[in-house]
Amino acid sequence: MSSAESNAPVRADEVRYNPAEIEPRWQARWDADPALYRAEPxxxxxxxxxxxxxxxxxxxxxxxxxxxxxxxxxxxxxxxxxxxxxxxxxxxxxxxxxxxxxxxxxxxxxxxxxxxxxxxxxxxxxxxxxxxxxxxxxxxxxCLPEYYRWNQWFFLKMYERGLAYKKSAKLNWCPKCATVLANEQVVGGCCWRHEDTLVEQREMQQWFLRITAxxxxxxxxxxxxxxxxxxxxxxxxxxIGRSDGTEVVFAVEGGASATVFTTRVDTIFGATSLQLAPEHALVKQWAETDAALAAAVDEMVAQQQAAKEAGDIGNIEKHGVFTGKHAVNPFTGQTVPVWVANYILADYGTGAIMSVPAHDERDFEFATKYGLPIKRVLAPASSGGAQDESGDLALPYTAEEEAVLIDSGDWSGEASLEAQEKMGKFAEEKGFGKRTTTFRLKDWGVSRQRYWGTPIPIIYCEEHGAVAVPESQLPVLLPENVQITQEGGSPLGKVEEFVNVVCPTCGKPARRETDTMDTFVDxxxxxxxxxxxxxxxxxxxxxxxxxxxxxxxxxxxxxxxxxxxxxxxxxxxxxxxxxxxxxxxxxxxxxxxGMVIKDGAKMSKSKGNVVSPDDMIGRYGADATRMYALFAAPPDRDLEWQEEGVAGVSRFLARVYRLAVKFAPLVKSVEKVKGDEISPAAFAGQTEQGAKLLRTLHQTIAKITEDFAGRWHFNTCIAAIMILVNEVAAAEPAMEAGEVAPVTVAEIFHTLTLLIAPFSPFLAAELWEMLGGHGLILDAAWPVANPELAKESELEIPVQANGKLVVVVKVPADADEEAIKAAALADEKVQQRLEGKQLVKTLVIKGKLVNLVVK
RNA sequence: GCGGUCGUGGCGGAAUUGGUAGACGCGCAGCGUUGAGGUCGCUGUGUCGCAAGGCGUGGAAGUUCGAGUCUUCUCGACCGCACCA
CATH class of the missing domain: 3.40.50.620 (HUPs)
Incomplete structure (x- = not known):
């Protein structure tokens, strides 16, 4: 095909689109200029x-x-x-x-x-x-020090401001990664990188970033x-899971107290027990002297763990055990039993709740199972908040917008939402509670016990504890030649010359932090x-x-x-x-x-449905591959990769290429064009065919320009270009016969090349040069749609009878409502349809349609 | 359970504001070109029907002159969250 570039006359049917030749040639030219895609100052x-x-x-x-x-x-x-x-x-x-x-x-x-x-x-x-x-x-x-040194720098800035801190916590541990994971990296109880690997919980010292701030x-x-x-x-x-509620302090016998978090303080008169998480501090304390409680708690912790690992914590069977202790409800002064329950999470809220079985589904389930009292304190507002409500209201009753307090002392008769506010304030005034906001979001654990990451710039000194590496000593370089193992513990810990340093504060021997940062820091x-x-x-x-x-x-x-x-x-x-x-x-x-899928499933090696980009490029070229990726579906939706579709796009590009090659001499002969704007006057006096081509051309410009502004339905943009090319191909004999003005032919090919430039840059560059465009198409101005040229001379108006299509009539573009109506009624088919019927109403939507309401 | 997205031909998908449903492409069929091949060209292709004409956007109802599009209910698929107090 290389002979196609020679000066010998080229027979159109011999010209073949050959991306394997065009693309590397342009790539070489582009690669030669490193400033090509540089932004301006x-x-x-x-x-x-x-x-x-x-x-x-x-x-x-x-x-x-x-x-x-x-x-x-x-x-x-x-x-x-x-x-x-x-x-x-x-x-x-x-x-x-x-x-x-x-x-x-x-x-x-x-x-x-x-x-x-x-x-x-x-x-x-x-x-x-x-x-x-x-x-x-x-x-x-x-992974280069020029970059990761700034990770370290940011870490130190955060450390200075208390945004980076170290604490011991239960953390997600992936046995396969042999490292800790952030909460965000646990997907359905499994590791985000190992979908079949259950995440374990380990208690560890870790660095955290205070994202909760x-x-x-x-x-x-x-x-x-x-x-x-x-x-x-x-x-x-x-x-992030924001939840607004109230903290209420319950005094617990033995001089202790438990703070509960509730979003429904309005139901507190219905609290019939206190429920603590198995890992609650009080529970731990009590368990020390109560072997039976300790055993029960251990079992619950194990259940929570197992359920979490099974990704099924939502359906865990509720278990609980009475601690033998009691607590005082500060609103009622009444005493309620304190339980430990496996459905209370230690790390949400305060790890303690008041249990209101009548108005909470989980509490209801739990109370029913263990025979705890169920006390109603809310009624639907429609019942007038009557105290002796018939009682056949289904429990639990969890509505809050329509609910009114009953049986709640001085608060009876208040609407739930108002009561929440007022009771929170009341608790605050009395000093046994406050309105608070709880977030589900946890601080970001960034320590990883891996080698290939940014070293955390901290030094541990026996005397001074965790000491920041001075900024002047950054970067803390990641050592080379490290023995990588998959066993627990940071690989860096085995590198003596890395670990052993002196304390920046006192100069005595100290140890470096051996964990690295989560790559999400990068x-x-x-x-x-x-x-x-x-x-x-x-x-x-x-x-x-x-x-x-x-x-x-x-x-x-x-x-x-x-x-x-x-x-x-x-x-x-x-x-x-x-x-x-x-x-x-x-x-x-x-x-x-959206994702790219194949045969209805996400691509994966195990399914053997992986499509290789190199393979696609090799067979159809980069332009066709790229264009297909945009053409097959709107970009926000999942895309089913069908190789025949790539072939289809390749055929389309081949058609564009063949037409451009054929008309290039004619286009070049039009001295005026060459990427300059042509005044609309130059297109006056067109043949109908020429006008029609120009019309489609300018409609296509308008469509694509509009789509780029936000809708981004590139699939329809490319479809629009295909329509244009189909029309140009159909006009091929006319253009050859000189029935389309050369200036129009030139305009069409130049603009078409500009329109495909964002989608198929190689072919666009090739055609731009072939057609005699000025400079790089990369810097050419995007075409502007001319509404005059885009305007239809004739409109096709569908005529409906009772909303069903009867016929399509053609009217001049400037026809007014009367003229459209007349044209519709004059139509033979319409007349047939009206025969023997009564025309009740005629609706004319200008430029759109006619609907005849017939009886 | 909660939240979100989406259901249109054999397939991917069009139809932006309610106004000709199925653009464009794939596939399929027929014809042509070629020595041959197809990453070639042309024609046809929602469905029932010889036709005229019906029927058709997961299902049911509603609003409207007119609904793929709006409303209500319902079925299904996918994604996210999930004893979060």
Whole structure:
């Protein structure tokens, strides 16, 4: 096919679209210019646009989900650039993490070497896809000291401010990872990386980041993110799990007290017992001298554990045991028994509740099982709050909006919601309680007992305890040549020269922290580093970050809705409070693309339904692969990968190529065009065919431009381009015969090339040059739809009878209602339909349709 | 259980505000081109029917001149959360 480039006359039927020849040729030209995709400096008069796709883990192989993600992002970046924006389109590598260690175990390659090699491979794949990333200025690999030293720096800043702290806690432990997991990394009781591996609980000393300090702001901020999918916002809301209620202190016999948390303090007169979590401090204390209680408690802890591991804690059979103790309800002065129950969670609220069987489902179930009294203290407002309500009201009665207190002393007759407020205040005044807010969100445990991560910059001194590594000593370098094992305990602990240091405070021998940071630390702020990736004096320049932030569009998988996206928001708020940035939120708009599935299932090696991007590119080219990824479904939905579909897109591109080759000489002969705007006057006096082509062309421009503005239904954009090309192909004989003005032919091919440029950059570049376009198509201006040229001269008006279609009539575009009505009634079929019937009403929707109401 | 998303041809999917349901592509069928092949071209393709004409957006009802679209109920699929007090 290389002879197609020669000067010999080319017979149209000999020209073949050959992406295997076109794409590498253009890639080589693009690779030769590292500044090609560089953003302009902050002084640029253009408005900025930060287009960000989530960075991949360098597994060594791009998968088809990446192709989809980056096809969306790259099309957007190219489009925005053509629209005249100063576009930042960076890429990097989330390069720390366990797979590198596993690979090291398997084929004794050091994690660093393995990772660097994978990065190189994936970069080649991205290059083949023609992705317009600004590698030279932005590329970040989180496993390099130039990056992770700033993780350490941030950690120290947080430590200074009390946002990083160490405590002993029960933590999620994945036996396969041989490390601790954050709550966010436990999925259905299993490890997020090992879906079949149950997470165990271990008591350990761990570093935590105080994300709960921002719980309220993280929650409230969600309302200010209209550009984020509702689904993600809902998931985050649930995850943060705010719950407003009241803490009430019950005095317990023996001089102790137990604080309960309740959202329904209005039902406190119905509390017939106190229920403590098995791990509650009081229970532990009592168990020391009560062997029977201790045994019962141990059993309950085991049950909770087992249920949690089975991912079935919601359905655990409720068990409890009476402690023999009693407590005093401060509202009633009455004494209630104190129980321990396995359905009370130690780590939520205060680990203690008041049990109100009449108005809580769980309490009801429990009280019924153990024969505890059930006392009603609420009635539906409709019953007037009568004290002697007939009693046939089904219990538990949990409504609060319609409910009125009964049998509740001075509070009887109050509406539930008001009572909650007033009783909370009352408790506060009397000093036995207060209104509080509880969050489900827990602090973020960031210690990992792994090698391939950021060393935590802390030194333990016998005299001074945990001492921060001085900033001047950063980075704490991750040592090379470390023996990786899958046994428990940090691999770094075995590296003497790493562990043994001197205390920065007193200079005496001390030990380094041997845990590394969760890799989600790396990805919590990487997009800031992109703006100033080579800065060795600071994580980034505030000036640059403030220019580029917030991210205008963030694109990635919905699987990060909780983990990465909540940590990133947290990190942004911390950085703002450190004075580094001004924005409160990292990204203005978030787009979560759907999964790519094959044969109805998620791709996985075990199912053998994995599609290889290299294979697709090799067979159909990068343009066809990318375009198919956008064409097969709207980007937010799951996409079923069908190879025949890629072939279809490839056929389409081949048709475009063949037509362009054929008409290139004609297009080039039109001196005026070459990417300049042509005045609409130049198109006056068209043949009907020419006018029709121009009309479709400008309708297509309008459609795609509109879609890029927010709807993002690229599947219909590409469909629209196909319609246009089908029409051009149908007009081929007419164009050959000179029945379409050359200026129109030129306009069509130039514009068509611009329209496909965001989606299939290789072919667009090839055609742009072939057609004599000025400069790089990358920098060409996006076409502007001309409404005059897009306007239909004739409208097709459906005529309905009682809402059912009878016929479609053609009317001039400017026909008024009367004219449309007349045309409809004049139609033969309509007349037939009306025969013998009475026309009750005629509805004419201008430019849309006619509906005849007939009896 | 709670929250969310979604049910349209043989398949992926169109129909943005209620206004011609099935665009575009795949697949399939027929014809053509080619020495042959198909990542080629053309034509057809919701369904019943020879046709005229019916019927059709998971199901039922409602609002409306008109409903895939709005409302209520219901069935199903997928995703997230789940003794959260």
């Amino acid at each position: 902050m002084t640029s008069p253009k408005p900025k646009y930060y287009c960000l796709s989530m960075l991949p883990y360098p597994s060594g192989q791009l998968h088809i989900g990446h192709v989809r993600n980056y096809s969306i992002g790259d099309s957007l970046a190219r489009y925005m650039r053509m629209k005249g924006f100063n576009v930042l389109h960076p890429m990097g590598w989330d390069a720390f993490g366990l797979p590198a260690e596993n690979a090291a175990l398997k084929n004794s390659t050091p994690p660093r070497e393995w990772t660097i090699k994978n990065i190189a491979q994936m970069k080649v794949q991205m290059g083949r896809l023609g992705l317009s990333f600004d590698w030279a200025d932005t590329e970040v690999a989180t 921002y719980a309220e702001e993280l929650l409230d901020g969600l309302d200010k993110l209209p550009g984020w999918p509702e689904k993600v916002r809902t998931m985050q809301r649930n995850w 990805s919590s702020w990487y997009f800031y580093r992109y703006t100033d990736a080579h800065n060795d004096a600071a994580p980034f320049s505030s000036e640059k970050a403030n220019y580029w932030f917030p991210i205008d569009q963030y694109i990635g998988g919905v699987e990060h809705a909780i983990l990465h996206l909540i940590y990133s928001r947290f990190w942004t708020k911390v950085m703002r409070d450190l004075g580094l940035i001004k924005n409160d939120e990292p990204a203005e708009r978030l787009f979560t693309q």
